[in-house]
Amino acid sequence: MKIQDIFQETYSSLSANKARSGLTILGIVIGIGSVIAMISIGQGASGQITSSIEGLGSNLLTVMPGFIQPGRGIVSSGRGSAQTLMNEDIEVLRQIAGTAYVSPELQRRFQIVASGNNTNSTVIGVEPDYAEVRNIALADGSFITEAQIRSMGRVVVLGPTVALDLFGEGNDPIGKTIRINRVNFKVIGVLQAKGSAGFFNPDDTVFVPLTTMQKILAGAEFLSTIAISVESKDLMPQVQEEATFALAEKHHVDPQSPDFSIISQADILGTLTQVTDTFTIFLAAVAGISLIVGGIGIMNMMLTTVTERTREIGLRKSIGAKKKDISMQFLTEAVMLTFLGGVMGVILGWILAVLVSQFAGIATQVSLQSVILAFGVSAAIGIIFGYYPARRAASLNPIEALRYE
Numbered sequence: 001m002k003i004q005d006i007f008q009e010t011y012s013s014l015s016a017n018k019a020r021s022g023l024t025i026l027g028i029v030i031g032i033g034s035v036i037a038m039i040s041i042g043q044g045a046s047g048q049i050t051s052s053i054e055g056l057g058s059n060l061l062t063v064m065p066g067f068i069q070p071g072r073g074i075v076s077s078g079r080g081s082a083q084t085l086m087n088e089d090i091e092v093l094r095q096i097a098g099t100a101y102v103s104p105e106l107q108r109r110f111q112i113v114a115s116g117n118n119t120n121s122t123v124i125g126v127e128p129d130y131a132e133v134r135n136i137a138l139a140d141g142s143f144i145t146e147a148q149i150r151s152m153g154r155v156v157v158l159g160p161t162v163a164l165d166l167f168g169e170g171n172d173p174i175g176k177t178i179r180i181n182r183v184n185f186k187v188i189g190v191l192q193a194k195g196s197a198g199f200f201n202p203d204d205t206v207f208v209p210l211t212t213m214q215k216i217l218a219g220a221e222f223l224s225t226i227a228i229s230v231e232s233k234d235l236m237p238q239v240q241e242e243a244t245f246a247l248a249e250k251h252h253v254d255p256q257s258p259d260f261s262i263i264s265q266a267d268i269l270g271t272l273t274q275v276t277d278t279f280t281i282f283l284a285a286v287a288g289i290s291l292i293v294g295g296i297g298i299m300n301m302m303l304t305t306v307t308e309r310t311r312e313i314g315l316r317k318s319i320g321a322k323k324k325d326i327s328m329q330f331l332t333e334a335v336m337l338t339f340l341g342g343v344m345g346v347i348l349g350w351i352l353a354v355l356v357s358q359f360a361g362i363a364t365q366v367s368l369q370s371v372i373l374a375f376g377v378s379a380a381i382g383i384i385f386g387y388y389p390a391r392r393a394a395s396l397n398p399i400e401a402l403r404y405e
Contacts, residue, residue, distance in 0.1 A: 024301045027294025028341025032374045036349020039370040042280025044363035063226040064261045084259040085223040092250050096242050098235040103133040103227040106213045114166040114178035121162050123206045125213025133229040141174045141189030148209045157189040157207040295385040302389035313396050327394035334386020342378030
């Protein structure tokens with residue numbers, strides 16, 4: 001039997017029962033569309049997380065107090081509290097070859113008041129290198145200087161969200177006074193909007209000199225974190241290892257069990273990517289259940305078709321049609337149903353991804369791999385669920401089939 005004849009017969013058979021074929025295809029359309037949409041949401045979220053982490057700083061290492069153990073998070077090392085990073089550690093890290101900038105930070109949350117408005121925001125004590133390490137830019141004014149560090153200057157740089165909350169839209173906050181923890185500060189700068197990085201939003205942050213934070217606001221000598229910007233990506237493993245040994249020696253602790261942790265962007269991205277990949281697989285698996293339902297619908301339709309066309313099958317066999325011709329005919333019909341469903345499902349999934357991105361604000365990304373996967377799955381469903389009806393049709397006895405009423 002020629003391929004052209006097979007496709008012509010397939011078209012005639014499916015078009016003869018348009019409503020039934022359409023309803024059968026619908027199950028595949030919904031399944032494929034759901035899978036495409038879920039995968040696109042997961043991939044989009046993964047891409048957004050990656051760009052957000054990279055936006056926090058280039059070639060970044062973060063030194064944190066406490067020892068991070070797999071599955072347990074930051075815990076005390078047993079040598080006192082987890083507040084183990086001190087100002088003396090800054091110079092130790094700056095001496096390491098390959099280090100471009102070192103930014104010590106002390107972070108707290110305070111109620112901030114200005115012009116009758118108030119907001120609760122994160123206040124970070126920083127040094128001038130913070131701007132280079134964290135890739136932030138000013139929209140107006142200036143950033144914290146070394147002179148303000150030495151003099152414990154009562155000056156602040158506002159994130160755009162805090163500036164809007166305190167002074168409203170259209171008002172210039174530069175030169176105005178705000179009150180943090182009952183202490184007056186002068187606004188010297190406002191950052192450009194950068195957007196949230198998932199667990200940290202620089203737009204909703206206030207920056208003050210590190211010495212001012214330690215001596216006046218927090219009353220603490222320790223540091224929350226120390227960020228290290230490395231000269232090149234290739235040097236990051238070397239700098240991370242040398243920093244670990246240098247700080248361990250400074251703290252008089254075992255480098256294998258230190259009272260601090262140094263994590264890289266790759267560590268953070270690896271963990272978050274694993275979470276998003278697991279989440280994506282879970283969503284796709286849930287959506288894939290509808291594909292199984294759609295496949296059962298195709299098998300049911302093809303079995304019904306075999307029953308309705310029993311006399312036709314008997315007639316074809318009586319004039320010389322072979323088992324493989326009959327089997328190929330019905331298998332082609334099943335695969336064609338799933339192929340059409342796959343095409344429309346990809347279109348539906350793409351539309352759903354666009355709608356989610358537009359109205360829910362969630363980043364989506366429809367990849368070529370997900371489209372190929374969708375077509376592969378739809379073809380596999382057609383073959384798997386169409387095989388039994390095709391085999392049953394090919395196995396009919398021609399004499400009994402011709403007698404079928």
